[in-house]
Amino acid sequence: MSRVYLVGAGPGDPDLITVKGLKAIQKADVILYDRLINDELLSHAPNYAELVYCGKSPNQHSLTQEKINDLLCFYASQGKVVTRLKGGDPFIFGRGGEEAEVLAKRGIPFEIVPGITSGSAAPAYAGIPLTHRNYSSSVAFVSGVTKTGEELDKYWEHLAKGVDTLCVYMGVKNLPDICEQLIRHGRNPSTPIALVHWGTTESQQTVTGTLETIIEKASKMKNPSMIIIGEVVTLREKLQWFEQLNVEPLDQEHAIVG
Template sequence: MAKVYLTGAGPGDIELLTVKAARIVKEADIIIYDRLANPKILDMAKENCELIYVGKQNGKHSVPQNEINEMIYQAALKHETVVRLKGGDPFVFGRGGEEAIYLYQRDIKFEIIPGITSAISVPAYAGIPVTHRGVTTSFRVVTGHESADKKISQIEWQSFLNNETLVFLMGFHNIELITTNLMKYGKSKDYPCAVISKGSTPDQKVVVSTLENIVEDSKGIPTPAIIVVGEVVKLREQLKWTY
């Protein structure tokens, strides 16, 4: 009986791949993988494993999501062990739920293998904790990219007025919109924020600034990049441990 493993690859550092994910990658008959999955993970695959790239980046979708769903389904009709390898965690803006529902509706068995999400690991690699006693007791993970066909944003900007940490994923191309909205709805122009590029890899770069200046200060930084907004950014000075 075929089974699809919707597998999180973690944030980039291959040593953050889970033991379970590594095991199933080694057993896979076919791996359908994303752009953000560390390519070294594919070196773990067995010799006759089929590899299919379906990577996406802003404005350049290699394969539309509906076609990826069908591709996974078709792979399950031909192979016993199918791995859908996704950067970070499959259920944190990874569209893993959509893929799982597509398989469920077609009576294909699936399993979710969680991955370490960049929302917490990338700030950690930059020396920025998403929570810290006496600073903030909560954090929120927000999409920085909404579908172009949405006429009204689902992001509740007016709800970001407390001191919780905000982590925007997939949002660097919208950084000006994000910072403008945060200031529009009450955040101070001097509020601390950071952009972390290629987090947890040897190419990691970190820019620390304010809401008012981060757009200019981070100009030209390579993607993928996440945006962290909150007082916890100030702790990087003491907690920076790498890159």
């Protein structure tokens, strides 16, 4: 019986896939996968499974979102089990909601399999808790592709004054504007900020600074990078662990996906 699984593959470390997500890979007839998923996950697909790359990078899409929607429906209409493998969580800046809408409209059975989003995982691997009793009681996940129009000032004022910790997706290109807007709308220029590149992977790199110093410090940082803004960033000095690992990972021999 045909079914589409919209699966969050997690932030990069293949061992952070959920058990249900792994099962959806293992039973798939077709897998449509994104750029930011770890290729190791594809090794768990059946030998007969068709693998379709749907990667998107800034200013370059291998397939349009409309084409991806059509492919999901096309393969499902053939009676196949389709797994749509998306980086992070499908419902957090993953366009999973748009794909689910199309499937629902066409009466195609589907399931949502949540994943660990990079907005929480990258800070954790960098030693930055998003909330802390002494530093932050609120957190917001926002897009670095900022809103335009007459509501722009209200948008930035809310982010600058109304939330303790900001996690910004897709914001590297607009980092200067993000810092400028936050300062202009009331955020202290000395507010700590961190950029975590390829969080949870062996390529992870972290740069820290303040809203007024980070642009120069992070001049060589590229996508994909998470931006974390708030006093919790100062805890990295005590809590950073992943980039300092010099022992075998806990799950070296017993990993679910190993």
